[in-house]
Amino acid sequence: MKHVIHLLTIVLVSAACEGVGQGRITYQPDTAMLAKAFETYREATINNRRFKHADIEPLILKRLGGNAFEVTQLGVSVLKKPIYQLKYGIGPKRVMLWSQMHGNEPTATMALMDLFNFLEASGDGMDSIRNLLKAQTSLYFIPMLNPDGADVYTRRNAMDVDLNRDARSGATVEGRLLINAAKTVRPDYGFNLHDMHIYYNTPGTPTPVTIALLAPAYNEEREINEVRGDAMRIAAGINQLLQGYVPGGVAKYDDTYSPRAFGDNFQTWGTRTVLIESGGYKGDPEKQFIRKLNFIVILNALIEIAQGSYAQYDIESYESIPFSDSKLSDVLLRHVSVSRDSMEYTVDLSINRNEYTVDSEYYVQSRISDVGDLGENFGYAELDAVGYHFMAGKIYPRVFDRVGDVSMEQAMDLLRQGYCAIQLAQMPENRHHGLPMVAFYQQAPGTAGPHLGRAANFFLSKDGEPVYAVINGYLIDLAAAPQETFKNYVQ
Known part of the structure; x- marks a missing residue:
């Protein structure tokens, strides 16, 4: 209006x-x-x-x-x-x-x-x-x-x-x-x-x-x-x-x-x-x-x-003002194809990003908040994933000294290759980072998935190639420049 x-x-x-x-x-x-x-x-x-x-x-x-x-x-x-x-x-x-x-x-x-x-x-x-x-x-x-x-x-x-x-x-x-x-x-x-x-x-x-x-x-x-x-x-x-x-x-x-x-x-x-x-x-x-x-x-x-x-x-x-409902999430993926234990099935996934405050800043940790038929639910970001398959991410084998050694362009290139996480040789003093990657020190994050409550780090692929990445609950189109400001944290 x-x-x-x-x-x-x-x-x-x-x-x-x-x-x-x-x-x-x-x-x-x-x-x-x-x-x-x-x-x-x-x-x-x-x-x-x-x-x-x-x-x-x-x-x-x-x-x-x-x-x-x-x-x-x-x-x-x-x-x-x-x-x-x-x-x-x-x-x-x-x-x-x-x-x-x-x-x-x-x-x-x-x-x-x-x-x-x-x-x-x-x-x-x-x-x-x-x-x-x-x-x-x-x-x-x-x-x-x-x-x-x-x-x-x-x-x-x-x-x-x-x-x-x-x-x-x-x-x-x-x-x-x-x-x-x-x-x-x-x-x-x-x-x-x-x-x-x-x-x-x-x-x-x-x-x-x-x-x-x-x-x-x-x-x-x-x-x-x-x-x-x-x-x-x-x-x-x-x-x-x-x-x-x-x-x-x-x-x-x-x-x-x-x-x-x-x-x-x-x-x-x-x-x-x-x-x-x-x-x-x-x-x-x-x-x-x-x-x-x-x-x-x-x-x-x-x-x-x-x-x-x-x-x-x-x-x-x-x-006449309606009472509020509570069916929103940060990301809603509809009709995701999943293979698990020799079964093929299709589900909707809702993903939320929880905020954690550190001084005057914050970082987010994602979780898959629901799995199944979410036809009455909505997302701030939504994707109809018909034809896309859930794909677990890989950990890049090279160990980087610090997050700053990886540029945004490098991170996007790694995502397009199916890598969702990078390893660090040392824990940085400032653990916040703005890369669309999982960054970890010592302990690798799990990448199996889609389970209720689990962190949302995976890909949506077509013909075996990643097309979308979901990194810490952020939905990323791999064919485009990142549109979000990422509030991620070294694990």
Whole structure:
């Protein structure tokens, strides 16, 4: 869908929207304006997902003493890292936004840094938005609730507790900080900002769920009261905006009531709460496009809260958003011919690449996640392998001193000869490498295959010649130049 290109329009609307008085000016920003705001105010110091507390703390502290934000240290984490709250505006509608309660869910945190830049700017033709937010809302941001988890890119905190299951007991220091912040602020609206795995799809389609939304339940029966109904309307407005960017790429998150979860409890406490889960988008491994979407939908939702215009959306529009399915994989190979124990058979193979963090980098290890009839499944990369045969790879006999001794061109030539792995004489200090090869020191990887859970290193051949390589879960067309950035690791 092409975006309609307009300037910021200012229109008069009637009092049909709650909180918008007769004749009051309502701001109707379009997608081009919101996208321009993101590009203008994107925080340039953060470019990938694995940033740490030390990377965002200066971005918070530089706002101390400024005119836009009131910065407060709410407390410290288990490992004594400061946890901050930033307040913007003096209006009557109190909105609380918290991000990264799971340390490995940083997409919205990036977007909040961009939003801070936007809110403290001026003189760019968008001051009317800032003035509206200042006058009508008081915004309370907690941009990194779990700094200990963020520093090692893990879900849980340093006590090994999932903070989003601590709303009832308050056993963690970070959970208590959020509970106390909610008691102090008593927010009217809340945004619970998360990431989810990239393997959710909209039901029956190969489209990844790029953003999942939820107005969490406040009781077991999942009833709809005024508070939850308003949250549904806000989510419906977010969905409508997102359809212009990721058509069909929005779904609802599981709405099973959880008495331990913060979103459900905020809803119970009377806060109109919306969960935003950042999922997957093809070609966006660092989630920079999804970061942009977070910026756009959060800013637009805040504008709609400020002027009450979210009331234009109906609950039925929210209910019509499908629940997410989970039938995506990184690679799906259909109709692969396999010979094993004198048997010939045809199967589909799904392959996933699991990420492992090392400092600010990561590598992947692949696994065959399913084997059999996967007719209802999909892949970010798919290949109909009718006529292709599973072929185990060979280990190149020459021993190389280091990975750097092999060029990309050499690696591709070795793949075309049916070699999937190279041997190294010594273990390198930096074990990351970007070659489309298995590299190992001392112990050779297994190349038999296709077994559930086994690493995905093999070829698809035709007439005995390799045509495609699958190396550590990356699908490589041997007739073309590599299209991926390989995140491999010396074994």
